Amino acid sequence: DTGMGFERLCMALQGKSSNYDTDVFTPLIEKVEELSGKKYTGKLDDEKDIAIRVIVDHIRAVSFAIADGQLPSNGGAGYVIRRILRRAIRYAFTFLGQKEPFIYKLVATLAQQMGGAFPELDKQYELIKNVIKEEENSFLRTLEQGLLMLDTMMNNATEKVISGSKAFELYDTYGFPIDLTALILTEKGFTLDEKGFEEELQKQKERSRAAAQMKTDDWVVLREDDEEEFIGYDTLEGIVRVTKYRKVESQKDGTLYHLVFNVTPFYPEGGGQVGDKGLLVSANGDVTYIIDTKKENNLIIHLSETLPMNIDEPLKAEVKGRILAEANHSATHLLHQALREVLGTHVEQRGSRVDTQSLRFDFSHFQKMTDEEICEVEKRVNDRIHQKIALQEHRNITMQQAMDAGAMALFGEKYGDRVRMIQFGESKELCGGTHVKNTSDIWYFKIVSEGAVAAGIRRVEAITRDRVRQYFSDLEEQADKLSELLKSKDLVKQVEKLLEENNALKAEIEALKKEKAKGEIQNWKNDFLDKGDKKLLVKRTSLDAGTVKDIVFQLKKEVPQSVVVILSDAGEKPMLTVGVSADIEDKYHAGNIVKDLAKEIQGGGGGNPGFATAGGKNLDGLANAEKKALEL
Incomplete structure (x- = not known):
């Protein structure tokens, strides 16, 4: 009656000033300290302490929900669970520096602590742990991808401002949290066009509202003395009367009519089984098609694109095709x-x-x-x-x-x-x-x-x-076609032979590539430009990425004080590869060079001081990238 939950009751009984100081949370906090190497001080405004409190609170909520059967998903209650968990992951990533999954490791502590009172934590331990770990892996990949894209946006920006539309693309398409975007931009000396972001967000909400907008008319009641009865367990047909109906209009489905009967053989969607479809036949032979059956507020609703012509009269209801759903069920x-x-x-x-x-x-x-x-x-x-x-x-x-x-x-x-x-x-x-x-x-x-x-x-x-x-008929037909193509009845033997030939040809191609690469290395070694503190090589080629990589590593190994820039158009896609020899990595950074050049091909990439690559969208931009590279 007082609204005092379990945690507050513990706080009062244990004489603590915060829920998080009680033994409900301390085992989890201690485990976070152990895993993260960060010390919890209990300060209200300390970002590290806030992150730890968020994590230990959210791991409890998520674990109990999963134990109860609710898995993270992209819709409904599952989406709430996913958002709670992602908030905890984001705090761990941002304020505790956790770039690898670690929250799932708290489940063992929670199960040990609460398993006696809630046995499902022990019973579902492996499931809870693995689900949380997979969610961490997935969202951390999202964060990593978002960081790369944000880095590209900042590199390509002409001013120290990231537009609202760009930030919204990160948020909407890649699931990158907007508050994390704002935080990173601030750290890098950029500002976020928050007004532009809010405008884009509002546009999306309006689009969603328009798509989901539904106009539902009031029920037209034809008779009130009949209670609806489901007879579909025993029969696939019956004489029914429409007790009420309504018209529903939506952008998605157009105009539909919802019909309620006094009795019905139509099974409503539920328990994983789809709703029945079928017919309503009037005494004079008019047919109305039932395209779906659903349940709403304990009413079985029959969906139709038209109303029966003689809606007041008894109608023969016939379920069609249910045996197929029954067999599958x-x-x-x-x-x-x-x-x-x-x-x-x-x-x-x-x-x-x-x-x-x-x-x-x-x-x-x-x-x-x-x-x-x-x-x-x-x-x-x-x-x-x-x-x-x-x-x-x-x-x-x-x-x-x-x-x-x-x-x-x-x-x-x-x-x-x-x-x-x-x-x-x-x-x-x-x-x-x-x-x-x-x-x-x-x-x-x-x-x-x-x-x-x-x-x-x-x-x-x-x-x-x-x-x-x-x-099996389709498989047999495919097998016959393969036999005809391969000129053999023994498909397995013929395919094995083709694979052997294919592998031999691949090996031959690789050998030719290596031979060509050796030739290019010898030719290109003579084309380095002396730039004082370095030797610079800038080359255009159509060689594939793997061959280019091998050449760059070999050149920067053989040529001291070298910077190698290869611009490739293999497959009609622009690709930049930069290598810096180990003896001048303190002066030149391949990753920084490739990021700067990537602006010309409308792309992005990165790497380490010795080697980096970037891809892009603008093939014509390779010419400008080549000019810029020659100015290094």
Whole structure:
């Protein structure tokens, strides 16, 4: 009632003046000190101390959220988690000098501290740690890329001001934080056109608002005495009445009508399964197409581009194509069971998508599945399909009954007191979706891809029924075409032969390149210009980047006090390569030279005192870059 949270209660009981001085936070603060080498002093206005407080607070919020099933993402609640975590990463990067992932190392301390009170921290420890580490790696790459671009902007700037549009490009396209941009610019003696940035930000918001703008009319109520009832578990058709409807207009979807019936066989999108599509047929044969079905405020909403002509009359509702979605949905249950058997019981569902074309299943696992594991999973699913296992539907049982029966619950999902359990033999899952009556209705199951979607999360995509037949038919057709092209029925042997020939040709090309490079080195050694304190070589070429690099390293090694500038147009793309011999690196810096020259080709790059490269967009700018290089 007082609004006093756990941390403030600890502060009061322990006689501390700050939440961060209590033993709720001190173990995490001490771990940050150990990892960063920075000492926490508890000052309110010290940037280092502020950063440490942000990190220990945010690691708690993010870890508990991930343990509860919410992974970072680009939308919804997941985006909030991503932003919280990125704020912590940014503070570590900016104020603690952490250029490598380190926040994930705090999870062990948090789990040790809070695991007893919140067991999910221990149970999901590997997942939490790996997700945070992957997010750190990803955002640190973003920061590194943003810093390079910001460096290029400053090098190309004619004044000490970076425009709002340029800063917004960094922010919008690359996710580079605007406050970090402003901080770096200030350190470098530049200013940010904040007004211009805000104008660009406002334009983006207006574009987003316009795209999302939706005009929704009030419901037109036709009858109030009928309560909506879902009958789609038992039938694909029925006689329905429209109880109310409304018109919805949006820039994205145009004009649609939302219809609510007294009873409906149409399944609304949910549990990873797409909403049903189908028809409404009037007594005189007029047809209205239902293009999607969704749920809103416990109402099943049927979407149509037109209204039924006789909207007050009873209509025959017919669901079309659901068997395909049902086959894919039931296959995900068999897939889940097989994955746990083959990979281990640590496998838990992390999301799914089921439609009439294919299925997608996300699950917890920390390494790529081997070909043998994929084959074994496929075999087990297909074995159960061929065993013709009948569906056992437990439509309205208590949560405790389901748990006692060994039902799998979706990680992070919230359930009521009464649930629906779907059973195919030993596979038992809580599920509200629609399913085949027998596994034989799935026909065939084929995994078409397996890959990572996040740290510790893998994704399997698969197909069933006619899609499998079509898949193998397409493969057979491709094999026939390859046989015709290769003039051989033994495709494997012929491809192996081609690869051997290709590798031999590659080796021959590399040998020729090296031979050509040797010749260029000998020729170019005679073309150095004596510039007093250095020998300068500036050359235009069409050699590839690898060959140019080898030449530059060899020349700066063989020619003392040398600065080598090679301008290449290989592949019609401008490329600058600069080398400085070790004996004059204290006077000349290859990285600085290449940054200055890169302005002429509208590009950027960098490197160290001895070697640097830059790419650009303006091929014609190589001429000006060459003139500027000759003035070194």
